[in-house]
Amino acid sequence: MGERVRHRLAPRGQPAPHPLAADGVGFRSKRGETMGFLEDRVAAEMAQWGGFAAGGIDAEKISGNFSRPPKPELGDLAFATFKFAKDAGLKPNELAAKLIEGAKPEGLVVEVNAAGPYVNVRLNRTLAAKAVLEEVEMRSAGAEPQDWRFGDGEAGRGKTLVIDLSSPNIAKPLAVHHLRSTMIGYSIKKLRESQGWRVIGINHLGDWGTGFGKLIAGIKKYFPQLAEAAKTSDRPLGAMTVQELNETYARFNQEAKDDEGLAEAGRDEFAVLERYIEALLTKPAGGEGNRLDEQARESGVVNFRIWEHAREISLTEFERMYAHLGLSFRMWPVVDEVHAKVLTEEPEAFYREHCIYVGESYYVTAEDLCRRLIADAVANKVAEESEGALVIFTHGAKKPPLMLVKNDGATSYHARDMAAALYRKRHWGLDEMTYVVGGEQKLHFEQLFKALELLGHDFAKHCTHTDFGLLLFQQTDGKWAKTSTRKGTAIMLEDLLDEAVQAVRDIIAEKNPELAQDASLREHIAHAVGVGAVVFNDLKNGRRNNIKFDWDAVLDFQGESGPYMQMQYVRMGSVTERFREVYGEPVFEDGNADRLGLEEEWRIVQQLAGFPDAVAKASSEFEPSIVARHLVELAGLASSWWTATKDTRIVGDDRELSLARLRLVNAIRKVLGRGLQLLGMELVERM
RNA sequence: GUCCCGGUAGCUCAGCUGGAUAGAGCAACGGUUUCCUAAACCGUAGGUCAGAGGUUCAAAUCCUCUCCGGGACGCCA
Numbered sequence: 001m002g003e004r005v006r007h008r009l010a011p012r013g014q015p016a017p018h019p020l021a022a023d024g025v026g027f028r029s030k031r032g033e034t035m036g037f038l039e040d041r042v043a044a045e046m047a048q049w050g051g052f053a054a055g056g057i058d059a060e061k062i063s064g065n066f067s068r069p070p071k072p073e074l075g076d077l078a079f080a081t082f083k084f085a086k087d088a089g090l091k092p093n094e095l096a097a098k099l100i101e102g103a104k105p106e107g108l109v110v111e112v113n114a115a116g117p118y119v120n121v122r123l124n125r126t127l128a129a130k131a132v133l134e135e136v137e138m139r140s141a142g143a144e145p146q147d148w149r150f151g152d153g154e155a156g157r158g159k160t161l162v163i164d165l166s167s168p169n170i171a172k173p174l175a176v177h178h179l180r181s182t183m184i185g186y187s188i189k190k191l192r193e194s195q196g197w198r199v200i201g202i203n204h205l206g207d208w209g210t211g212f213g214k215l216i217a218g219i220k221k222y223f224p225q226l227a228e229a230a231k232t233s234d235r236p237l238g239a240m241t242v243q244e245l246n247e248t249y250a251r252f253n254q255e256a257k258d259d260e261g262l263a264e265a266g267r268d269e270f271a272v273l274e275r276y277i278e279a280l281l282t283k284p285a286g287g288e289g290n291r292l293d294e295q296a297r298e299s300g301v302v303n304f305r306i307w308e309h310a311r312e313i314s315l316t317e318f319e320r321m322y323a324h325l326g327l328s329f330r331m332w333p334v335v336d337e338v339h340a341k342v343l344t345e346e347p348e349a350f351y352r353e354h355c356i357y358v359g360e361s362y363y364v365t366a367e368d369l370c371r372r373l374i375a376d377a378v379a380n381k382v383a384e385e386s387e388g389a390l391v392i393f394t395h396g397a398k399k400p401p402l403m404l405v406k407n408d409g410a411t412s413y414h415a416r417d418m419a420a421a422l423y424r425k426r427h428w429g430l431d432e433m434t435y436v437v438g439g440e441q442k443l444h445f446e447q448l449f450k451a452l453e454l455l456g457h458d459f460a461k462h463c464t465h466t467d468f469g470l471l472l473f474q475q476t477d478g479k480w481a482k483t484s485t486r487k488g489t490a491i492m493l494e495d496l497l498d499e500a501v502q503a504v505r506d507i508i509a510e511k512n513p514e515l516a517q518d519a520s521l522r523e524h525i526a527h528a529v530g531v532g533a534v535v536f537n538d539l540k541n542g543r544r545n546n547i548k549f550d551w552d553a554v555l556d557f558q559g560e561s562g563p564y565m566q567m568q569y570v571r572m573g574s575v576t577e578r579f580r581e582v583y584g585e586p587v588f589e590d591g592n593a594d595r596l597g598l599e600e601e602w603r604i605v606q607q608l609a610g611f612p613d614a615v616a617k618a619s620s621e622f623e624p625s626i627v628a629r630h631l632v633e634l635a636g637l638a639s640s641w642w643t644a645t646k647d648t649r650i651v652g653d654d655r656e657l658s659l660a661r662l663r664l665v666n667a668i669r670k671v672l673g674r675g676l677q678l679l680g681m682e683l684v685e686r687m
Numbered sequence: 688g689u690c691c692c693g694g695u696a697g698c699u700c701a702g703c704u705g706g707a708u709a710g711a712g713c714a715a716c717g718g719u720u721u722c723c724u725a726a727a728c729c730g731u732a733g734g735u736c737a738g739a740g741g742u743u744c745a746a747a748u749c750c751u752c753u754c755c756g757g758g759a760c761g762c763c764a
Contacts, residue, residue: 067706067707069707070707070708071707071708074707078707080706080707082705082706082744082745085744091744092706092744115707116707117706117707117744118706118707169764206764209763209764210762210763210764211763211764267762360764386761387761387762388762389761389762391761391762398689398690399689399690399760400760400761401761402761403761403762405762406761406762407761407762408762410762412761412762412763412764413763413764414764439691439692439758439759440758440759441759441764442691442692442758442759443690443691443759443760444759444764470758504726507726511724511725511726512724529726540700541699541700541701542700542701544692544693545693545699545700546693546757547699548699550699553698553699553713556712556713557726558712558713558726558727559711559712559713559726560699560700560711560712560713561712561726563726564712564726564727566726567724567726567727568727570724571723571724571727574723574724575723575724576723577723578723579723581723582723625701629701629711632701632711632712633711636711636712639727639728640727640728640729642723642724642727642728643719643725643727643728643729644728644729645723646719646720646722646723646728647722649722649723650723651723652723686724687724687726
């Protein structure tokens with residue numbers, strides 16, 4: 001089975017640089033909270049000053065060496081001179097002093113001074129705020145969240161990214177650990193799309209492999225009547241659930257551990273299935289050469305039907321889970337009329353709205369890419385026989401070889417992955433491809449990319465493994481360990497989502513009884529907020545960290561949590577509503593930035609300005625947590641501001657002040673809303 | 688055994704393409720609600736950035752070693 005979500009501990013991985021990751025990102029400061037395009041404008045001004053012009057330090061170099069002074073009293077931006085001191089033949093302190101000679105602060109910069117090796121500048125906050133607010137407003141003009149595009153970029157225009165995400169195993173229920181690949185992948189898809197990329201999201205279903213032989217053997221052993229039914233019925237498994245399929249597999253697997261005969265029976269069943277498919281694909285041109293004998297055909301049909309029905313049962317359940325999470329998948333190739341039409345007429349829209357399912361089996365059953373790939377590898381002498389199997393020594397003797405065909409003649413995970421890669425390249429002409437798969441499979445992808453290269457497929461250089469840490473559960477002995485669907489220690493994803501939704505429901509009943517009255521609205525909100533809590537919890541930290549699963553932590557809606565984020569968004573909406581009631585429909589652009597004099601307001605402006613850089617960096621590094629962290633900061637600042645304005649209120653007696661503040665509220669709301677959507681979270685207007 | 692990764696506050700983490708006094712959330716302690724959602728806010732306390740050495744004007748950040756923890760390592764995927 002091709003399951004990519006394994007139940008093993010992942011290394012915490014050094015952030016492996018994605019070779020193609022640099023998609024024109026403008027992230028600069030080391031200090032995290034940057035001001036993005038505001039910095040560019042300031043740098044452009046400073047480059048005009050005599051000192052900088054004489055020293056050959058242009059705007060790009062200036063903005064590339066900006067950081068935030070440790071204390072606000074020092075200024076709003078700091079330019080570090082270290083890197084330029086040597087060239088100038090001066091000590092950093094001297095250079096800083098020299099650079100500001102003849103500086104004429106005007107425009108955005110109102111004050112400049114040298115503090116040791118730094119050139120600190122203070123900005124005209126009104127002008128800066130205006131610039132930021134105008135930018136947000138221009139890019140987020142509409143009232144609908146899908147129109148909020150502040151932070152979008154063009155770096156990926158005309159380029160295609162194929163992203164391998166989720167990729168669960170057929171005949172196994174979705175457990176909590178499947179969430180990671182799904183939501184990290186989904187968020188990356190949205191992030192890249194925001195930067196202009198065409199993104200093809202592919203759910204590489206683990207629907208092929210020896211595991212299915214075991215499942216089939218298990219069905220035959222424990223449910224002989226179902227196996228019998230397969231002789232005549234297309235849907236032999238009756239009302240079996242995914243859980244039951246998994247139990248059957250697990251039971252058989254357990255018994256096979258001590259019984260080589262059973263293990264062999266499992267392998268045989270899969271070989272029967274695969275041979276049957278291959279025979280179908282290689283229709284005899286004239287003779288009977290490729291035909292199976294009657295017995296092989298008969299058992300092949302039985303296995304095929306069991307497999308196909310198990311697949312159908314699983315997909316039905318997956319669909320339900322993905323719907324909870326807000327993802328939509330279409331089976332590939334697309335055959336249903338409506339979607340086929342969309343795909344033909346508006347492919348961009350299709351790929352934006354849907355990801356696709358492509359089973360591993362596709363490369364064996366529908367396209368004989370697997371077979372051709374193997375033949376190609378043999379013909380090119382890239383593959384060789386070893387211990388009865390066909391392998392590729394991708395890294396010489398240093399590392400184990402990549403297995404193409406096992407000694408029982410069945411294709412391997414690796415072979416199917418290679419075939420899949422070739423298909424994707426051929427079909428979508430990808431510029432980049434990434435696999436969102438747990439870090440413990442690092443070796444597999446190293447080998448995969450190398451093997452493709454050995455076969456002359458240069459696009460392998462543009463393939464990366466977006467690895468992530470696994471979900472750990474605390475054992476009775478206090479140690480943290482991976483879970484196992486087989487051992488029954490895994491927590492079902494549905495249970496987790498249900499718990500989260502219920503927890504939200506309870507809080508609504510307690511804190512917002514009025515809202516709780518409206519059952520359908522309450523359910524909608526409880527779902528969005530509950531699922532959002534789980535998703536945010538998953539995305540807020542660097543993806544390579546292992547996550548120690550803790551019910552209390554996931555269901556704790558205080559602090560850096562999904563509900564906290566949504567709460568701040570809701571507040572910004574409700575205060576806007578409040579303004580409407582008091583003063584009528586606001587014209588945000590009329591808000592007077594001069595009136596935004598609070599320190600909190602300035603900090604929010606700076607945080608808003610840094611959003612595009614955060615999105616661009618998250619996109620290029622395949623790291624949604626960069627956006628999540630940026631939003632946590634923004635939400636926190638907004639919440640502090642909310643409290644700081646308690647006395648006069650954001651919407652108060654002074655209409656001009658209220659409108660000025662509402663203008664900021666509008667920007668916060670739209671940036672927060674956009675960011676949460678990029679993380680795959682659903683927005684709510686009340687909670 | 689070989690290879691890969693991690694170790695920052697009591698806990699969970701951010702900061703890591705070197706730069707000014709290492710930051711959050713949770714937990715603890717103290718405070719804030721007649722008022723736009725307190726799922727909030729403010730404050731106090733809490734750190735030899737695992738240890739040692741090295742590079743550098745400058746190291747949590749780069750290099751080496753040690754210790755501790757985790758992962759991967761041909762017929763599972």
